[in-house]
Amino acid sequence: MHTGFLTIYWRDMLRFVRFRTLLFASLVQPALWLAFFGIAMSNNFERLTATMPAIPGVKTVGYLTFIGAGVIAMTTLFTSLFGGTVLLFDKNWGLMRETLSSPLPRIHIIIGIGLSAMTKSLIQASVIMGFGLLLGVEFFEGYTPAQTIFSLLGIGLFIGAFSLGFLFLSAAIAITMESPEGMQAVITLLTMPFFFTSNALYPVNSFPPVLRALSTINPLTHLVSGIRYFAIGSDFSSIGLRYTYTQQGILISFIALLAFAGIMFLIARWRFTKVRVT
Structure with a gap:
């Protein structure tokens, strides 16, 4: 049984841990973003909505809690999309040539990098969630310990499926591009539409019809x-x-993320079969 993907996985995780500046920045930056942007916007929204009557029988949460989920998702998006950059550097430095010419199946490269990106995303999400709770984010309010554990597992599954999909997309881009600048430009171009047509920062009910339709498939x-x-x-x-969210709706969302990850995996696998070792 081939376990070459574990070698790729551990190599990327060791690089992530040893580059302490990158590790520190990747963990602290989203937490600071939540602290400064989240608190500032929360104060503004709380002041604007202070005169609105509360909905009877419905729990009310502050904007900081609302945006907390969006910051976790935003960080996962950025981490996953930039996760394939390591493949581009390996290609430019000649390491990819050595890997591709080895008996290791090429699919293992994709799987190994995908698992490392998923691990990084879960670590970052845990840090943001813990920091958010210290700031006053009202996650898991009124939950029993069993419900909290179940919810954490559910969040982990969603983050895992999402991060794999965008890492596979990033890997397909990286193996196609020739320069880091070109890849960064493509990723930046992709990031903005995904982020601003989502419900990460604000409700999508007031979107124009076209943007609302894009949001439903985002x-x-x-x-x-x-x-x-x-x-x-x-x-x-x-x-x-x-x-309001229903169990059926959440299940559909999870299936959509799995389908997206599957499609991106097939695209990444196809791009890797086209790579020629020179």
Whole structure:
């Protein structure tokens, strides 16, 4: 049984841990983003919605809690999309040539890098979640220990499926590009539409019809919905609006993320079969 993907996985994780500046920045930056942007925007929204009547029988959460799920999703998106950059550097430095010419199946390269990106995303999500709780994010309010563990597992499954999909997309881009600058430009171009057509920062109800349609098929929207369902609940209100999630809807969101990951895996695998060792 081949376990070459574990070698690829551990190599990338060791590089992540040993580059302490990168490790520190990747963990602290999203936490600071939540602290400064989240608190500033939370104060503004709380002031604007202070006069709105509460919805009877519905739990009300602050904007900091609402955006907390969005920050976790945003960090996962960035980590996954930039995760394939390591393949581009390996290609430019000649390491990819050695790997591709070895008996290791090429699919193991994709799987190993995908698992490392998923691990990084889960670590970052845990850090952001813990830091958010210290800031006053109301995740898991009223949950029993068993419910909290179940919710954490649910969030982990959503983050895992999402991160794999975008890492496979990133890997397909990396193996095609020739320069880091070109890859960064493509990733930046992709990041903005995914992020700003999602429900990460604000509700999508007021979107124009075209953007609302894009939001429904946006993987980031499905991830944010899953995190909010498990971390906040199935029925709550925030910034004057009510949000309800059903088990069927969340299951559909998870299946959509799995389908996206499967399609991106096939694309990445196809691109790797086209690579020629020179």
